Amino acid sequence: MKKLLLTTVVLSTLMSNIAFATQTIKANVNGMVCAFCAQGIEKKMRALSQTQDVYVNLKQRVVAVELKEGQALSNDQVKSIIKDAGYDVTSIEVTDHTVSHIKAELEAKQESK
Amino acid sequence: MYHTRIKTLLTASAVMCSVSAHSAPMGFSESFMAMGDFNNNWRELNMNYATTPRDAFGLGATYMRADDNMKSRTLEEFTYTRLIQRWNLPHAQANLWFQGGIGALQGLDKTLAENHRFDKVMVTPGVQFDYETTRLYFQAAHRLYRATDINHDFTSLRAGFSFYESEYDKTQPWFILEARNMNGLSEKIEVTPMLRLINKNYFVEAGVNNSREPRLNFMYIF
Numbered sequence: 052m053k054k055l056l057l058t059t060v061v062l063s064t065l066m067s068n069i070a071f072a073t074q075t076i077k078a079n080v081n082g083m084v085c086a087f088c089a090q091g092i093e094k095k096m097r098a099l100s101q102t103q104d105v106y107v108n109l110k111q112r113v114v115a116v117e118l119k120e121g122q123a124l125s126n127d128q129v130k131s132i133i134k135d136a137g138y139d140v141t142s143i144e145v146t147d148h149t150v151s152h153i154k155a156e157l158e159a160k161q162e163s164k
Numbered sequence: 165m166y167h168t169r170i171k172t173l174l175t176a177s178a179v180m181c182s183v184s185a186h187s188a189p190m191g192f193s194e195s196f197m198a199m200g201d202f203n204n205n206w207r208e209l210n211m212n213y214a215t216t217p218r219d220a221f222g223l224g225a226t227y228m229r230a231d232d233n234m235k236s237r238t239l240e241e242f243t244y245t246r247l248i249q250r251w252n253l254p255h256a257q258a259n260l261w262f263q264g265g266i267g268a269l270q271g272l273d274k275t276l277a278e279n280h281r282f283d284k285v286m287v288t289p290g291v292q293f294d295y296e297t298t299r300l301y302f303q304a305a306h307r308l309y310r311a312t313d314i315n316h317d318f319t320s321l322r323a324g325f326s327f328y329e330s331e332y333d334k335t336q337p338w339f340i341l342e343a344r345n346m347n348g349l350s351e352k353i354e355v356t357p358m359l360r361l362i363n364k365n366y367f368v369e370a371g372v373n374n375s376r377e378p379r380l381n382f383m384y385i386f
Contacts, residue, residue, distance in 0.1 A: 093364070094195075137192065
């Protein structure tokens, strides 16, 4: 019984940590050269109930989707939305950085060039 | 002779046709796109709905007239737009589009008789090729405007550059130069330098052509 209790406590602590961690899916995208044409990516991503924030960077060819706490979205779903909007994902990763952080990082990178 | 040569060159260079003088002629899947192109001799309004990432169905209305006002045409049509092929490159995108329509043409031709009017069915298949980076733009388009005894085939070439790169949520200004001709209505090659403003929410172009007439284009997705 004690073991069961201990396991439950450990599991809930772990789950709660996962639920409150920031999760952002960051994709590198080919063909994204025009803001007017790329607006479909942002609109489709923002329409998802899991989405907290979206960032699109044309120069660095990056789309970042920050998820709400406790929400999940698979890389394949993100790839599929970007493909339906007319673009190709060349790489994708999950990071614990927020969209604001990624935005600041990429803009600093651009300025240093 | 000079104009005939230029027209031949334009037609040959433009791998094709369709579409108004714009960038992508349809929006993303399940979106509506409104497009307008207006000057003295050519006024066009289109709206389509993208049923898939590659297909859009819509309605269009076009008014066209000859330089001397002796001929005018009004066309209301059902349109279909298809993205035939897209090439997504690291820093560029290229597209090949088909756009076609079928509709009712009402014509006025004063060269045949005073107030000679007619109604015909018109078909308007065409293709467009475009290539774009964040700084450069090129487009070639050719569209047939055909009805019995009527040929108003439309050819256009456009090229331009952006003054600077901009962020996704900022407005980007471009300089665009367009040359176009409509067979059977004007012997002139209409050349129009335009200022294009692209934002994630809108697309507008404005300029003055070589006949000193104003020109305005827009696109909006919702």
